Amino acid sequence: MSFLERAVDTGSTALYLQRNYVIVRQLLARGLAEKGFILEPLSKAVEREWVRRMLWTALPEREVGLSGAFIYVPPGVSLRAPVSMCFVVSEGSQEVHNVLVVGEGSELVVLSTCTSAGKGTAHSGYTEIFLEKGARLDYVMIHSWTKETQVVAETGVIVGEGASFNDVYISLKSPHALRESTRIVVRRGGNVSASTLYLAGAGLSTLETIVALEGEGASAEVSSKIVATSGSLVSNPITVEAKAPNTRGHVECRGLQLSPNSVIVTIPALRSACAGSQLTHEAAIGKISEEELEYLMTKGFSEEEATSILVRGFLELGLKSVPEALKPQINSVLDLMAKFAAA
């Protein structure tokens, strides 16, 4: 089963698969449509005025067309079976703009998979996410790129009052140039958990996250785990800003260098504009220790197998919360990351 098939095979009740600019598959269980759930191309969704008004309010406006998906969950609907979005670029460049709206008190799990095939391709993805009061979204992005791809991915999220956003970004194969940026605004009592697991191959990657705690009692826990292999240069700035009282934020950046020919730059930053906020960070970069390898070798693992186990363990510890329905997919991707890293 290919990486893409594995990713799609999640028992989804809704699926959107786009190759370059062509929508290859678009499925929505009938029961969901009856409940008012919407899954359609953004170009169609913008026929509604309220959708048009939302565009480029969670991200700085870009000159991008209306290719991409629109997902809407009406208030009071809980959907724990994952909705799958897949984007494949196989020639030239692909620009997509996705918009997700989770209504008041609703719950949604999304698996977003992006991948490339072939050489000289470019993918630019802009995703805007709106969580209304008390909504919950588990948003799992799994990316795997061919080396010769250039990637720009920007995600803007507005976490409404008392809403909860669980963001998991996993990159299995990195392209030679990537700029990933996530900006999250958290309103009163909202909560964010963001985990990045990144296996860096040869190339330059910038992974930036900015969380603004704008409402009283908002909180965020941001964690990143970067595994750097030969020829990789990864820059990972993470900022949590407190702009309201009683806010809490924690940033954790960890880097694992498997090759002396790699560079990891972690920049955890805290900014408090309001007394009474509680912000903390920790960061560490290291390599696999000889003692850990030796220990595992006495348990019957070759050096390569031991490295793979240690990488797998390192990555796994970075996951704060994983939606139950996606655990098998995430586990199989982590297995592959550990295998690739050790090879």
Place this chain on the structure above:
Amino acid sequence: MPRTRRITAEKLKEVMPSAYHRVVAMLLEVENLSVEVNGRIVVRGVNLAVERGEIHALLGPNGSGKTTLLRAIMGLPGYNVVEGRVLFEGRELNGLKPYERARLGIALMHQNPRPLSVKLSRLVREIGKRYGTSLDVLGDFALDSLMEREAFKGFSGGEAKKAELALTILQRPKLAMLDEPDSGVDLESLKLVGKAINKLAEEGAGILLVTHTGAIIEYLRRVARAHVIVHGRIVATGDVETLLEAVKRRGYAALARGELS
């Protein structure tokens, strides 16, 4: 063409007891082994033989070479055999890497495993996968609350021993080398550790265990033999109770001077 006949182990024991002993029962033979660590000879001319199902205890003061002997048998880097050899099931181990020895059936329970950046549950899964075992083999040795923690990170002495012994059992070893399974362990856990070691031996594993205090001995059903190591040499071999008593009364130095005999 020479004729070959199949013979059962029981039949061999009956008709050729010495051949049975050599071929079937014998597990580990250490012959005149000397080991160098960081340019210093730490183990000197050690001879030792462990049969299947036997428990052997290694006694000795701190720094006498007990741990070095186990690590050299495991083939860890930095523990260089300068003389002698180690045979496992009749096969010479010199030159084999630690993981190759482990796959032959040799397990080392480390004295103080360093914390790993891996959840204990992941180690259990990976070791179980390699040796075809699962948590079921641990019986009342359940690890429960430790499973989702980083292995050995912040574990108490008893928790670390329990976890490390559990991982050793999961390897389903033919030879289990246990480095101080009784140090830093409370009485209740000591009982459990003893029970687990007895079970391993009953299932046919040879056990070579290092004990500094001898605390584990009273929980073991039958210790075949004990060896006292001082300054890298085995200075006395015999019944464990007798040797422990001698150590308590006279001290290791007296044993090293041959005063026991």
